[in-house]
Amino acid sequence: MITLSNIRKVYNAGRPNEFTAIRDVSLELEPNKTTVLKGPSGSGKTTLLSMLGCMTRPTAGRILLGQREITSLPEKFLAEIRRSTFGFIFQQLNLIRGITVLENVMLPAYPTGERRSEVVARAMALLDLCNLSHKAEARVEWLSGGEAQRAAIARALINGPAIIICDEPTAHLDTALSLEFMETMKRLRDDGKTILIASHDPLVNDSDAVDRIVEIRDGRLVPPKACA
Amino acid sequence: MSLIEKHRNIIDYTLSSLGRRKGKTFAVCLVYSFIIFLLASVVFFTQAIKREADLLLREAPEMTVQRLEAGRQTTVPAAYADGIGRIRGVQSVQKRLWGYYFDSLTGANYTVMVNASLNGREGQAIVGSGVLLRGAAEGESRKIQAGDSLPVKTYRGEALMLKVAGILPFASELETADLIQVSERDYRDIFNAEAGRYTDLALQVRNRKELATIATKIVRQYPDTRPILREDILRTYDAIFDWRGGLSIMTMAGALFAFIILAWDKATGLSAEEKKEIGILKAIGWETGDILQVKFWEGVSVSLTSFSIGIFAAYLHVFVGSSLLFEPVLKGWSVLYPDFRLTPHIDAYQLVSLLFITVLPYTVATIIPSWRSATIDPDSVMRA
Amino acid sequence: MRRLIRKSDIFLAYVLLQAAALGLMLVDAAVRRSLAEPVLRQRAEVVRVLGLTDLALFTEARYTRNPSLADRHSPFQEHPLSLEHFPSGSVVSPPSHLTLPAGR
Numbered sequence: 001m002i003t004l005s006n007i008r009k010v011y012n013a014g015r016p017n018e019f020t021a022i023r024d025v026s027l028e029l030e031p032n033k034t035t036v037l038k039g040p041s042g043s044g045k046t047t048l049l050s051m052l053g054c055m056t057r058p059t060a061g062r063i064l065l066g067q068r069e070i071t072s073l074p075e076k077f078l079a080e081i082r083r084s085t086f087g088f089i090f091q092q093l094n095l096i097r098g099i100t101v102l103e104n105v106m107l108p109a110y111p112t113g114e115r116r117s118e119v120v121a122r123a124m125a126l127l128d129l130c131n132l133s134h135k136a137e138a139r140v141e142w143l144s145g146g147e148a149q150r151a152a153i154a155r156a157l158i159n160g161p162a163i164i165i166c167d168e169p170t171a172h173l174d175t176a177l178s179l180e181f182m183e184t185m186k187r188l189r190d191d192g193k194t195i196l197i198a199s200h201d202p203l204v205n206d207s208d209a210v211d212r213i214v215e216i217r218d219g220r221l222v223p224p225k226a227c228a
Numbered sequence: 229m230s231l232i233e234k235h236r237n238i239i240d241y242t243l244s245s246l247g248r249r250k251g252k253t254f255a256v257c258l259v260y261s262f263i264i265f266l267l268a269s270v271v272f273f274t275q276a277i278k279r280e281a282d283l284l285l286r287e288a289p290e291m292t293v294q295r296l297e298a299g300r301q302t303t304v305p306a307a308y309a310d311g312i313g314r315i316r317g318v319q320s321v322q323k324r325l326w327g328y329y330f331d332s333l334t335g336a337n338y339t340v341m342v343n344a345s346l347n348g349r350e351g352q353a354i355v356g357s358g359v360l361l362r363g364a365a366e367g368e369s370r371k372i373q374a375g376d377s378l379p380v381k382t383y384r385g386e387a388l389m390l391k392v393a394g395i396l397p398f399a400s401e402l403e404t405a406d407l408i409q410v411s412e413r414d415y416r417d418i419f420n421a422e423a424g425r426y427t428d429l430a431l432q433v434r435n436r437k438e439l440a441t442i443a444t445k446i447v448r449q450y451p452d453t454r455p456i457l458r459e460d461i462l463r464t465y466d467a468i469f470d471w472r473g474g475l476s477i478m479t480m481a482g483a484l485f486a487f488i489i490l491a492w493d494k495a496t497g498l499s500a501e502e503k504k505e506i507g508i509l510k511a512i513g514w515e516t517g518d519i520l521q522v523k524f525w526e527g528v529s530v531s532l533t534s535f536s537i538g539i540f541a542a543y544l545h546v547f548v549g550s551s552l553l554f555e556p557v558l559k560g561w562s563v564l565y566p567d568f569r570l571t572p573h574i575d576a577y578q579l580v581s582l583l584f585i586t587v588l589p590y591t592v593a594t595i596i597p598s599w600r601s602a603t604i605d606p607d608s609v610m611r612a
Numbered sequence: 613m614r615r616l617i618r619k620s621d622i623f624l625a626y627v628l629l630q631a632a633a634l635g636l637m638l639v640d641a642a643v644r645r646s647l648a649e650p651v652l653r654q655r656a657e658v659v660r661v662l663g664l665t666d667l668a669l670f671t672e673a674r675y676t677r678n679p680s681l682a683d684r685h686s687p688f689q690e691h692p693l694s695l696e697h698f699p700s701g702s703v704v705s706p707p708s709h710l711t712l713p714a715g716r
Contacts, residue, residue, distance in 0.1 A: 046610050055511055055607035076515055082606070083513025094508045094609050097501075098248030103241070108512040110241060113234035116618060155512070167610060239620035281667055283652055287660035292681065299685040324663060328674050337671045339678075341662070356668070399651045400658045405668040406677070428681070430663045454683070456709070461665055461680040464707035468679075529623065536630040543637055547644065560700040562672040571648040572641035579634060 002029040002052060002163075002194075007061035009047050009219075021047040022058070023219045030212075031162070034185060034195040038205055039216040045198035046091075046167055048216065052196060053086050053165045054078040083108055087156030091168040093148050095140040095155070101127070102136040105154045112159070119158070126154040130184075146177045153184060163194040170201045182207040238518060242525040245505075257534050259489045264538025264586050265545070266553075271582060272546040272574055273554060274469040279573040281465035284403060285458070289322075289430035291439060292456045293446060303425035308450055312429060315445050317438045323426040325415050329380070329408065333362040334369045336406070336563035340380075340418065343409035346393075350411050353378060353390035357398045358405030358564050378408070383420040390414070398567075405566035431455075503601050510606035519602040520595055527594030531587040538586075539579065547572040670700035679704050 009022040021044045029035050029052075037045045050056045051063060054070055055078075063071050070081065082088075087108075095104045105123040127133040130150035135143060143151060149169070156164055164185070170178035178201065186209035189195050197204060205213055215222035246253050293312065295304045306323060313321040326341035338359065346352055360369040361376055372378060378390045396404040415421060433442055443455040506519055545551060550569055551558075559565045658664075666678045675682035676698055 050607035050610045053511075055610060056605055076517075079510065079513055079515040079606075082511070086513075088511060090511070090609060092609075094504075094511070096505055096508060099241075099244040103244055107241070107509065107514075110237035111234060111514050111518045113230050113232075113237070115233060116237065116240075119237075159513070236618065236620040239623055240618055243619040243623060277667075277669075280652075284656050284659050284667075285665070287656045288665045289663050292665060294681065294683065296683055299683065301681075301683045301686075322663065328677065337677065339668070339671075343662075358668070397654065397658065400655045402667055402669065403655060403659055403664055404662070406671045407662070407668070409662075456665075456681060460707060460709040463709065464680040465667070467708055468704055532627065532630060536633065539634065540637065543641075547641070558669060558700060558703060560670065560672050560676075560698055562670060562700070564668075564671045566668055571652065572644050574638065574641050576638065579638075 001031055001064075001066060003062075003064040004028075004052075005062050005064075007048075007051065007058045007063065009044075009051060009056075010059045013059065021219055022051070025061075025216075025219070025221055027214065027221065029194070029196065031194045032189065032192055033211040034189050034197065034209055035212045035214060036205055036210050037196070037198040037216055038200060038213050039222075040200055043216050044219040045200075045216055047219075049165055049167055049196065049198050053088060054081045079111075083111065084159055085162055087159070087161035087164045089149075089152050089156050089164065089166040089169050091171055093152045093172075095143075095148060095151055097141050098139060100137050101132060101140055101143065101151050104140055104151060105158055107158075108155060109158050123154065123158055126157050127151075130154045145172055146180070149173060149177065149181060153181075157188075161193070163196065164188060166195070166197045166199075168199055168201070169197060170199065170204055175203065178203045179207075182209045185209050235521070238521045239525050242522050242529065245522065246526060246529065253530060256489060257530055257537070259485070260531065260534035260590070261537040261541070263485050263489075264535055264582070265541040267586065268539050268542035268582055269545050269551070269553065270469075271578060272542055272572070273551050273570065275578060276546065276570040276573045278466060278468065280402070280570060281468070282462060285461055285465060288458050288461050290433055290436065290458050291431040291443065293429040293431060294454045294456065295428075295450070295452055296454055297452065301428075303422065303427060304429055304453070306424045306426065308453065309426070309429050311449060312431065312446055315442060315449070317434050317442050319432040319434050322430040322432075324428050324430055325412060325421065326427050327415075327419055327421075329418070331360075332381070333379070334360040334563060336360055338406045338408050338564075340408045340410060340415065342412045342415045344412070346409060346411040347413070348411070349393070350413050351389070351391055352393040352411070353414075354394040354396065354407075354409040355392055356396045356404040356407040357401050358566055359408060360564070380408075380418055382418050388414065388418060401566040402568040406564050503604065504609065506598075506601050507604055507606060507609040510602075510604070511609045516602045520598065523595045523598040523602075524591065527591035528587075530594075531590040535583060535587055539582065543572070543574075546570060670698075670704060672700055673698045676700045676704055680707050682707065 004025055004027045007022055007025045008020070011019045011021055025048065037048060039045050051058050057071055061071070062069060065081070065085065070078065073081070096107065102120070102123055105126060106119050109119045109122075124133060124136065127136055130153055132147060132150050132154065135147060140148060140151060166185070169181055173181060182204065185195050185197070189209065197210075199205065204210065215224075293304070293308075294301050295308065296302065304323070309321045309323050312318060324342070326339060329338045329340045331338060343354060346354065355372055355378065357371065359372045359378070361372040361378060362369050372392055372395070374392050374395055376392045378392055380388045380390055382388050390408070390410060396407060410418070416423065431442075433439055439457055443457065446453055446455050509519060510516075545553065547570060550567065555565065665680050668677070670676035675686040
């Protein structure tokens with residue numbers, strides 16, 4: 001369970017280009033559900049995801065991860081939480097070029113100091129699951145869009161996170177691949193993961209894999225319509 | 229969950245990461261190796277030649293006494309030698325005759341000295357293995373051989389043909405390359421040296437502890453003399469390649485070079501691509517310290533490689549080859565240059581000092597610029 | 613198992629190899645030193661017999677040929693503050709017993 005109370009995020013505070021991305025958002029996210037943050041670009045979805053994923057701290061307000069207050073934790077602990085609790089799938093995928101798919105998948109496990117043989121075994125199992133084991137030794141820039149997406153999913157799962165965070169995951173995918181992605185998310189949710197997706201893609205919003213849609217506009221939550 | 233395992237993981241990533249920039253890594257290693265090569269060559273060469281000079285010149289005369297006249301060294305009358313010989317503690321006084329001779333045919337400067345064993349064998353000479361002979365026909369200089377005739381111009385302008393009776397051992401070339409040893413009569417004949425006067429005196433004393441006392445006594449008795457102790461000679465060679473020396477300047481140039489590549493490397497080092505990479509790593513859960521470790525290992529692998537290459541090249545250059553790069557600096561305007569191989573007086577201490585003055589600054593300099601990047605917010609990758 | 617040899621292992625081997633090579637270099641230096649020892653003794657004997665005081669490294673000027681025997685004025689032939697015009701004068705400094713104020 002993630003609880004946000006009265007979150008505010010201001011960028012460039014005190015400077016002429018000061019900009020408030022999130023205003024007074026309070027939200028509770030249930031575990032083992034797929035929640036979609038829906039809204040036009042610039043609405044603050046990504047900012048909210050960054051704060052949920054412990055990548056940046058809110059300017060005001062508190063975030064509770066389970067019982068743990070994470071807004072005041074030092075960077076070192078936040079990195080640890082990012083590593084162990086979250087799996088990230090970025091809009092640009094953000095695979096590291098020039099190194100192999102397998103290495104990319106293993107990267108989040110490097111700082112844990114786990115035995116490499118175990119990490120390799122797990123990474124290969126995940127690549128198998130994502131139908132990518134034949135590309136394990138290929139460099140990431142040789143992958144097709146769908147393959148790169150699957151590599152990013154495998155990387156997000158390597159440390160066995162409880163929560164998967166996806167930022168506009170279908171932005172660069174065609175319909176078939178987008179549907180396939182949502183299928184994967186559904187499977188992961190059924191496996192017990194909590195999934196957070198920021199997207200304004202109707203394919204995502206209308207998917208039966210989604211349990212809840214939170215609409216956001218201009219940094220504020222849009223109250224759910226009566227019929228929803 | 230071990231620290232070693234974590235380091236190994238991070239080294240794995242560092243090497244993969246370096247492998248992507250083969251060209252640049254190679255270029256940095258190349259220039260860096262060259263600098264270490266220069267630096268190590270200077271250190272190896274100077275240390276070895278100092279050590280060698282020290283070992284050899286321990287056998288130099290314990291005290292040499294010169295006479296000065298109007299600030300110039302001048303000849304010593306035989307009476308001085310007798311007077312000094314009577315000073316208590318002086319074991320023996322050797323009256324020496326030697327001087328410099330410019331050979332206009334080859335353009336070389338020689339040191340001509342009297343060898344008592346040649347007295348009575350006038351017209352003969354024992355020469356150093358570096359002495360040159362100008363061939364009549366071909367007009368080219370070649371190294372002299374036993375049996376050759378060496379023409380020497382006397383002060384009257386006459387040619388004195390010296391028959392080469394022996395060559396000093398080639399191994400001693402660093403000390404004896406330019407020597408021409410002749411009989412006393414030939415010496416006086418060449419230089420018009422007044423009978424009963426000598427170039428300087430070489431002293432042996434009974435007790436080395438009395439050297440300073442004896443020197444003081446000599447100066448008191450003959451105020452126009454200047455005694456030079458063996459310790460002075462050794463000290464001279466200890467300071468032979470000092471901070472302002474040409475070799476040191478070469479090194480400074482090297483250090484400047486190092487600074488330039490470093491600056492270049494750093495200026496081009498953290499490209500947008502690399503910064504993005506750091507952001508990605510942080511986003512997926514790497515800590516700032518982990519990123520710095522990557523940079524640390526990057527610095528270590530590049531500088532260790534360059535260090536080894538540079539050191540091996542310097543070793544080959546100085547001790548297996550004959551310090552070819554330094555020859556123009558050391559030779560200067562000389563025509564003669566001794567052919568010598570230095571004995572490798574190197575030790576682990578020298579290597580460790582070299583390691584510290586090269587690898588350490590580079591490694592530190594690799595980490596510092598990445599510090600700022602390593603602390604960028606991980607959400608930068610989300611915003612991009 | 614895939615990839616039994618890790619890059620970090622190769623790196624470790626590489627570092628050890630370099631250390632070994634450096635060690636070997638020191639051994640080579642020691643061997644060369646011990647081989648040179650009789651030659652050095654012979655050369656020292658030549659120095660002793662001939663009463664030599666200097667290395668024949670720089671033959672271009674009398675104070676560079678015999679720096680330890682140079683008189684106070686010869687290293688500064690033109691002016692006490694002039695720069696050396698013999699190239700090796702930039703490598704050899706005047707002997708310390710000349711530059712000390714008391715001299716000897």
